[in-house]
Amino acid sequence: MEWTAVPTSKVKLIRDFNEKEESKKITDSLSRVFQAQGFLEGFFQEKPQADTLLLLWNFGRLFSWEKVELEGIPEDFLRSLGKPGSHYPDPYLWIDRALTHAENQGLPFATLRIDRLTISDSLLSGVMVFDAGPRITWDSLEISGDSKTDVRYLQQVSRLTPGGIFSQEQLLKAAQTIRRSPYFSLSGEPELTFQTQQARPIFTLQDRRVNVFDGVVGLLPNENESGKVLITGEVDLQLYHLGGKGRDFSLNWQRLNIQSQALELKAKESFVFRSPLDVSVGFSLLKQDSSFVNRSFEFDFGYRVSDDGYLNFFQQAASRRFISYG
16 A cells, blocks of 8 residues: 655555455545545545555545634633634534533533535535533432442532532542542442433442451459459451441550550541531540650541642640659
């Protein structure tokens, strides 16, 4: 297979083939590529030579647009995208961008077509007609799969507000955010159902196994109080996503003798009062032999400013008391 830009230019070899059918697949593909660039009259010419068949590409005229009138296209589309250019592919590329823009403006069923096409020599003219279709808003989302996640919690995580304007881009961002959750995984892509000009996203979730419970508890004679026992041991308890609402609780306790003890408690509440605010509180206690007791309190506030932005503020108060005898 060979091609030449003009009859007087040097012929260049593209590729050799042993079978004609194999070469036809490539020529059909190349023809579509050249025609998409505006060589609408281009074709492959067969030229037999002894036991070889040469396929020569003839470009023909290069077509372009003299005029493309716009009919029914919203002004905000033109402000965002400008107007299509005059090169042959430009209006078709513009249609792709415009339909993507429409998907993110609540118009997933919008259509664009070039109508009333005329040709003069190698110049084209036509009218680009826009049909918006129904405007779609978000309905409340739905959860499928084996997950205890509360719908209202996932609604907050996804940021897909019922009554808000439908956006395909927003749906993709929501899926990315959900995939990053430490509580559950998203199986496949979200589904969409449309009814009464509303879109309902369906997320298939699978809870992650993140809860932890590990501990050893024993009883020892209390050396300080005759006839009584001392509870000793170590407990590590971590509970996540309680009630399917992003609530976390953890407890770590350790006591090996009567004089030493360590305790850590933490609790977290997500989307307080259905706002982007998370609140965490923590308490820790450390008693070391008969020397001192340390106590600390921590308050942590997190605020979701965007899908990828999270602000965190915390405050900590600590106290130490030395123990003395005598």
